[in-house]
């Protein structure tokens with residue numbers, strides 16, 4: 001049976017991490033969040049974590065080779081998974097190409113890129129709200145939240161065209177109750 005490999009896409013605060021938790025349970029998938037993996041490195045104060053900290057705190061992207069290497073290691077560690085949810089990865093065209101190369105080598109391509117669409121003001125509201133409890137430096141200041149959205153628009157949003165060209169892009173309305181949005185995602189997965 002072919003693997004259910006899904007890219008869950010969207011700007012910071014769109015609900016990628018939140019919705020991944022529902023989808024991994026429903027479809028028995030392995031969750032690969034580069035944000036979570038980087039935060040774990042940061043917490044453990046590894047060399048990689050220390051190198052990434054300033055960039056993450058300022059809302060900038062971490063170098064492609066670092067995140068691609070993390071994803072490669074995690075995929076190898078979960079070779080038997082029925083599928084992966086890629087959450088927050090890819091964020092650049094170089095990352096998308098590297099992911100395609102890794103998956104095509106195993107004949108297990110991405111089946112869909114689900115793009116959560118949320119207006120900017122709602123994103124900023126959600127990020128600052130989370131900042132009250134998350135302890136995440138990048139969720140504390142409105143300027144940093146907006147900077148992440150600018151970085152997303154410039155570096156990451158163009159990946160919609162990358163996946164459109166492969167016929168895999170699906171836009172999902174990311175505003176509403178968590179259950180409604182999960183239902184939209186499940187329907188799109190089919």
Ligand code: B4P
Pocket residue numbers: 011012013014015016017018019034035036038055056057059060061062063067087088089090091095126127129130138148174175176177178181
């Ligand atoms: P991420 O961890 O990916 O952070 P994020 O974009 O904020 O998404 P997250 O998944 O956490 O939030 P969600 O939308 O679920 O990245 C952090 C940093 O790591 C990046 O800035 C970068 O520096 C680095 N990084 C990560 N991946 C990288 C890569 N591939 N390349 C380079 N650098 C990389 O949720 C946000 C909030 O909204 C939550 O509080 C949630 O409760 C709330 N929410 C969700 N759904 C909602 C709804 N329907 N209604 C109301 N609130 C909702």
